[in-house]
Amino acid sequence: MKNIELLSLEDYSFQNNDFAFYFKNLYRDRGIKAFYQFLNRPHRRSFSRSIIQKYAPHGIGLEIGVGERTIAPTNRTILSDGFSEHGEGQSIAQVYFKGDEIPYADETFSFILSEHVLEHIANPIKSLNAWIMKLAPEGKLIIILPHKERTNDVHREITSLDHLISDYENDVPFNDPTHFDDWWNKVVENGLMPEHYKHIAKEELINTASIHHHVWTDVQIVELFEYLGMEIIYRNNHLHDRRDSFAIIAKKKTN
Numbered sequence: 570m571k572n573i574e575l576l577s578l579e580d581y582s583f584q585n586n587d588f589a590f591y592f593k594n595l596y597r598d599r600g601i602k603a604f605y606q607f608l609n610r611p612h613r614r615s616f617s618r619s620i621i622q623k624y625a626p627h628g629i630g631l632e633i634g635v636g637e638r639t640i641a642p643t644n645r646t647i648l649s650d651g652f653s654e655h656g657e658g659q660s661i662a663q664v665y666f667k668g669d670e671i672p673y674a675d676e677t678f679s680f681i682l683s684e685h686v687l688e689h690i691a692n693p694i695k696s697l698n699a700w701i702m703k704l705a706p707e708g709k710l711i712i713i714l715p716h717k718e719r720t721n722d723v724h725r726e727i728t729s730l731d732h733l734i735s736d737y738e739n740d741v742p743f744n745d746p747t748h749f750d751d752w753w754n755k756v757v758e759n760g761l762m763p764e765h766y767k768h769i770a771k772e773e774l775i776n777t778a779s780i781h782h783h784v785w786t787d788v789q790i791v792e793l794f795e796y797l798g799m800e801i802i803y804r805n806n807h808l809h810d811r812r813d814s815f816a817i818i819a820k821k822k823t824n
Contacts, residue, residue, distance in 0.1 A: 578677070714785060
């Protein structure tokens with residue numbers, strides 16, 4: 570791995586009020602509709618927030634690929650991203666880096682949160698190894714992902730663990746084009762192109778991490794995490810407040 574200049578936790582400006590921060594960004598994106606969505610419990614993501622609080626109640630966390638909004642406890646979570654724009658919206662991240670080049674010391678974080686990000690990464694095992702390295706002993710990896718049967722990937726094949734291992738062994742780059750034609754033919758040609766990506770030129774979709782390289786259900790992610798030596802402590806196939814998604818929480822084992 571290349572040498573990376575490390576950042577200090579002390580230099581990060583945490584947000585003290587989760588819901589005020591969430592509403593501010595929701596209002597920026599939705600205008601007056603934000604009031605309804607904020608008062609609507611599922612839109613506020615109370616269930617998902619409670620999972621994070623239950624399994625990672627203390628310590629500093631890192632969210633990778635935060636995008637336009639977050640369900641993280643912002644008073645103790647560093648919001649990071651690989652891109653300043655997501656579709657048509659601006660990322661709310663304060664720090665930017667690639668998912669496999671995290672500029673913080675090893676064993677820094679009590680938890681790492683990632684929501685609808687891992688499927689956009691061409692080499693998930695490479696990134697996950699980097700994430701796990703940054704977790705403190707018994708730190709939690711909190712992953713929320715789109716379920717194959719409840720998203721625009723419904724016509725695609727599930728990605729096997731063997732395929733992910735091959736990607737890792739071959740060190741495929743972040744803009745690997747292997748899955749582009751499959752995604753284009755089975756998503757875009759079926760009229761399922763996400764609205765917020767329609768303005769991006771076809772040739773730029775790979776370079777902006779705007780496609781799903783991989784397709785999963787909770788079964789495959791449990792298998793993947795166990796392969797990486799993580800202990801599964803929470804599994805939910807159908808989140809109440811994000812119905813296209815499932816959640817897996819895994820704990821880093823102590824040596």
